[in-house]
Amino acid sequence: MLKLKNLFFPLLLICVTTLIGCNKNTTSTSEVLSRTELFMGTVVKITLYDSNDSAILDKAFDRVAEIESLVSINEAGTELDKVNDFAGISPVEVTSTTYEIVEKGLEYSKLSNGDFDITIGPLVKLWNIGLDDAKVPTQEEIDSVLPLIDYNLLELNKEDHTIFLKNKGMMIDLGSIAKGYAADEISHILTENNVNSAIIDLGGNIYAHGIKPSGQDWNIGIQNPFSTRGDIIGVLKVKNKTVVTSGIYERYIEKDGVKYHHLLNPNTGYPFENNIAGVSIITDKSIDADALSTTVFAKGLEGGLKFVETLPNVDAIFITKDNKVYITNGIRDSFTLENEDFTLEN
Structure with a gap:
């Protein structure tokens, strides 16, 4: 049940x-x-x-x-969706917003030695906790996606603003960092508009x-x-x-x-x-x-x-x-x- x-x-x-x-x-x-x-x-x-x-x-x-229109993986056609679709195929040029969030995510993936890993997307999609089709996957299903999780296989090119997942089937998920980026952006807008209490x-x-x-x-x-x-x-x-x-x-x-x-x-x-x-x-x-x-x-x-x-x-x-x-x-x-x-x- x-x-x-x-x-x-x-x-x-x-x-x-x-x-x-x-x-x-x-x-x-x-x-x-x-x-x-x-x-x-x-x-x-x-x-x-x-x-x-x-x-x-x-x-x-x-x-x-x-921000949501750029980095959501639950909506088709976003920049992050395209990056994931082109995993193992070619780098994808993205806006500064998407690049900055992924860059910060990669920084923390390295800092945590992979305890926090933004390439966890295949596993997140497998469980889908919080969505209507959530399930407890089988061990076989889990074993099939674990090799796809490795931030070392995520390549960023700052000069070209491109993101590349080196292996097909890999997927970036920014659910554990994108809200924080959005909160900071809101705060910047409030500061620019002379709001000091919010x-x-x-x-x-x-x-x-x-x-x-x-x-x-x-x-x-x-x-x-x-x-x-x-x-x-x-x-x-x-x-x-x-x-x-x-x-x-x-x-x-x-x-x-x-x-x-x-x-x-x-x-x-x-x-x-x-x-x-x-x-x-x-x-x-x-x-x-x-x-x-x-x-x-x-x-x-x-x-x-x-x-x-x-x-x-x-x-x-x-x-x-x-x-x-x-x-x-x-x-x-x-x-x-x-x-x-x-x-x-x-």
């Missing part, structure tokens, strides 16, 4: 003092302008706290739509742009991964930072009583197995946080903590399956545990 969980269930909750009403997709008051749309397979919400200029939101959402939310990829209108830090509530949305384990104070979470309860399928989450190990072909229920990365750029949330999850608790501590200006919050919370040194003064069901470990 196969069960599919395909619900938007981010592990982050934005806690802001300003209450936002609902009027279709856009809410506007003298202080707040907010719009919510569906892009890149997730709910995208942008809330401006110091501007009533809806044209800014138009620019931001147009940019997100453009929240950008791409399905759990949170960008706290600037500071609150009051001058105070934003309060980011870290969601309890074992409970309904709105039940938080604690609050993190940030300003002009991004907070991105990966967790086993976001998307999964269930077969014969076994749950298979969407964070797939490119070496085994199955979901990563460790004691982490969720990990949140805090840093300056969302594209970095997006890639790192998957990378750090893959390394497990001990390895993930050590890895994060080696990275400049990067912090993390780990929630384990036994309700323990671990945080890195850089946020010890800005994170407060508020749920008695969890314990904060030293």
Whole structure:
């Protein structure tokens, strides 16, 4: 019996003092302008706290739509779709947007020694977790696609702006990094239009742009991964930072009583197995946080903590399956545990 969980269930909750009403997709008051749309397979919400200029939101959402039209592998005819179609045949010239995202993805594939690998596309398509045709593949099916996953066989030519997958059947999947790129692009647009106080939310990829209108830090509530949305384990104070979470309860399928989450190990072909229920990365750029949330999850608790501590200006919050919370040194003064069901470990 196969069960599919395909619900938007981010592990982050934005806690802001300003209450936002609902009027279709856009809410506007003298202080707040907010719009919510569906892009890149997730709910995208942008809330401006110091501007009533809806044209800014138009620019931001147009940019997100453009990014999706270039790098989605679930829509035929995108640039990334063409790169995948020409795997083992020839390099494909792409726009700077597609090239930049793939280039950053390759950088993190190398940094993680393949724990994070953007050529994981064949395996992602095989499982299709989060889509209607999700399934638990056979071992034979998994064995057939594992040789196609190897970031060392991805060739970039910066001068020509081309991308080449050397073996036929290979496939790039940017699902673990493209939302972060989009969040950063939105933030750039807001800065260019003199917005200094905003929240950008791409399905759990949170960008706290600037500071609150009051001058105070934003309060980011870290969601309890074992409970309904709105039940938080604690609050993190940030300003002009991004907070991105990966967790086993976001998307999964269930077969014969076994749950298979969407964070797939490119070496085994199955979901990563460790004691982490969720990990949140805090840093300056969302594209970095997006890639790192998957990378750090893959390394497990001990390895993930050590890895994060080696990275400049990067912090993390780990929630384990036994309700323990671990945080890195850089946020010890800005994170407060508020749920008695969890314990904060030293």
